[in-house]
Amino acid sequence: xxxxxxxxxxxxxxxxxxxxxxxxxxxxxxxxxxxxxxxxxxxxxxxxxxxxxxxxxxxxxxxxxxxxxxxxxxxxxxxxxxxxxxxxxxxxxxxxxxxxxxxxxxxxxxxxxxxxxxxxxxxxxxxxxxxxxxxxxxxxxxxxxxxxxxxxxxxxxxxxxxxxxxxxxxxxxxxxxxxxxxxxxxxxxxxxxxxxxxxxxxxxxxxxxxxxxxxxxxxxxxxxxxxxxxxxxxxxxxxxxxxxxxxxxxxxxxxxxxxxxxxxxxxxxxxxxxxxxxxxxxxxxxxxxxxxxx
DNA sequence: GTCCAGGCCAGAC
DNA sequence: GTCTGGCCTGGA
Numbered sequence: 001x002x003x004x005x006x007x008x009x010x011x012x013x014x015x016x017x018x019x020x021x022x023x024x025x026x027x028x029x030x031x032x033x034x035x036x037x038x039x040x041x042x043x044x045x046x047x048x049x050x051x052x053x054x055x056x057x058x059x060x061x062x063x064x065x066x067x068x069x070x071x072x073x074x075x076x077x078x079x080x081x082x083x084x085x086x087x088x089x090x091x092x093x094x095x096x097x098x099x100x101x102x103x104x105x106x107x108x109x110x111x112x113x114x115x116x117x118x119x120x121x122x123x124x125x126x127x128x129x130x131x132x133x134x135x136x137x138x139x140x141x142x143x144x145x146x147x148x149x150x151x152x153x154x155x156x157x158x159x160x161x162x163x164x165x166x167x168x169x170x171x172x173x174x175x176x177x178x179x180x181x182x183x184x185x186x187x188x189x190x191x192x193x194x195x196x197x198x199x200x201x202x203x204x205x206x207x208x209x210x211x212x213x214x215x216x217x218x219x220x221x222x223x224x225x226x227x228x229x230x231x232x233x234x235x236x237x238x239x240x241x242x243x244x245x246x247x248x249x250x251x252x253x254x255x256x257x258x259x260x261x262x263x264x265x266x267x268x269x270x271x272x273x274x275x276x277x278x279x280x281x282x283x284x285x286x287x288x289x290x291x292x293x294x
Numbered sequence: 295g296t297c298c299a300g301g302c303c304a305g306a307c
Numbered sequence: 308g309t310c311t312g313g314c315c316t317g318g319a
Contacts, residue, residue, distance in 0.1 A: 028300060123301040129316065130300085177315025182302085219302050240300040258309080259301095286300080297319085307310080 001078065003068070006060070011068055013059040018082035020104020021052050021059075027105050027283040028242075029229050031118050031131045032138075032156070036149060044138070044145050044153035045111065046071045051148065077106050085234075085273050094250045095277065098284035105279050108229060112197040113190070114156040115230035120182050120217035122225075129175065136174040141165060163187035182217030189215050201231055208233075220259065228275040237266040237274040245291030246281050 002014035013019065021041045025033040033041045040053035050072065051062040063072060073079065086103070089095050117137070122130050134156070141157035165187075167180035176183060193211075200208060208231060212223040224238035239247075239262045247262050248255060251269070270277040285291065 119300095120302090124299060124314075125301085126299055126317080128318090171315075175316065178313090179302095179315080217302065221301060225300095238300090242300055260309095282300085299316100299318105302314095304313095305311090307308105 003065070005065060009064060011061045011063060011065065013061070015057045016059050016104075017057070018086075018104060018106060019054075019059050019076070021054050023102050023104040023283060024106050024108065027102065027279050028127070028240075028286070029225075029279065030108055030110060031122075031127070031134045032114070034151060042148055042151070042153075044155060045075065047143075047145055047155055049146050049148045049153050074109055077109055080106075082106060082276075085276050089270060089273055089277050089280070091269075095280070098277075098280040101287070102280045102283040105276075105283060107234065107276060107279065109232055110230050111156065112200075112226070112230040113159050115226050116186065116190070116212070116215070116218070117156075117162065117183055119222040119225045119229075120186060120215075121176055121179050123179065123217060123219075123222065125177075125179075133174050133176050137162075137170070137176075140169075140173050159187050159190050163191050179217060185216035186218065197230075205233055205235070220263070224263070224275075228278075234275040235267065235272050237263055237270065237278050239263045239266065240282075242282055242286050243278055246285035249291040250281075250285075 004012045004014065006012050022039070025041050032045070033043045035041055036051070038053065040051050042049065042051045048063070048067060048071070053060045061068065061072060086099050089099060118130065118134055121133050138154040138156050139152070141161050142154035145153045145155055147153070162183060165184055167184050170176050170183055171180040200211070203211070205227065208227060209223050212218050212226055213220070218226070221238050221240055224236040227233045228236040228238060239259045244259060244262050247266065248257065251265070266278065267274045
């Protein structure tokens with residue numbers, strides 16, 4: 001990968017086929033990116049504000065080399081070779097179509113705690129409402145980091161802060177609805193864990209899944225999302241209504257089967273990169289409304 | 295006004 | 308174990 005420092009100090013990643021901001025931030029894995037008028041995207045993570053812009057086949061990051069190497073390289077999963085994953089997943093015409101449609105998707109390595117809370121909020125909720133709630137939680141409970149293009153950015157609060165939050169406040173000010181107590185309860189439970197999130201990275205997948213599912217508001221689908229988007233395990237295959245519809249329509253001849261069976265089917269079919277396949281299929285299916293009744 | 299979303303949970307079989 | 312209904316909120 002060729003990384004150049006531009007005249008303004010920002011970084012330029014040359015010739016990135018597997019890095020498309022729209023695809024990365026709109027395939028359902030992250031809720032903390034703001035789309036700007038020039039089609040670039042901005043977030044706040046690691047107490048830093050970052051803007052990402054695509055120019056032709058190049059990507060421009062508003063950061064310096066030090067932060068890039070220490071933080072963003074891992075966040076954007078840049079050590080992973082997506083060309084290799086793609087060729088591994090090119091097993092049929094469906095995947096061929098899904099991969100070419102979402103060729104610029106990458107799996108972000110996000111903060112575990114923020115990811116846990118984000119996907120607890122995602123249950124039976126719309127993307128825009130999820131984004132809005134995350135943003136409000138950061139605003140009311142996080143710390144101010146800075147202002148970028150007129151918008152204020154805040155760090156996502158720590159587990160200690162939300163463990164002490166009043167559920168009614170969360171509901172009233174952050175519009176989380178019935179997920180209010182789940183957020184506080186899950187935070188309290190996490191505080192009781194002996195292991196840090198770093199330690200948990202090495203846990204066997206099934207153990208990690210059981211541990212996550214013991215949290216309030218975390219079931220089969222949400223735990224798979226957390227494992228895929230924050231614990232770097234690309235074999236997790238989260239099944240939501242979209243993936244269920246896509247799989248039933250494109251692989252099961254329209255037959256309706258349970259969520260669990262779709263999950264087993266997906267893991268079996270796509271193996272160690274099932275989670276990446278899920279993202280290609282999700283983006284492909286959702287953008288093209290595959291299986292949605294008219 | 296009515297409907298229900300990128301699931302979870304409790305309660306009933 | 309598998310299935311069902313209810314859940315905040317707000318946009319269609």
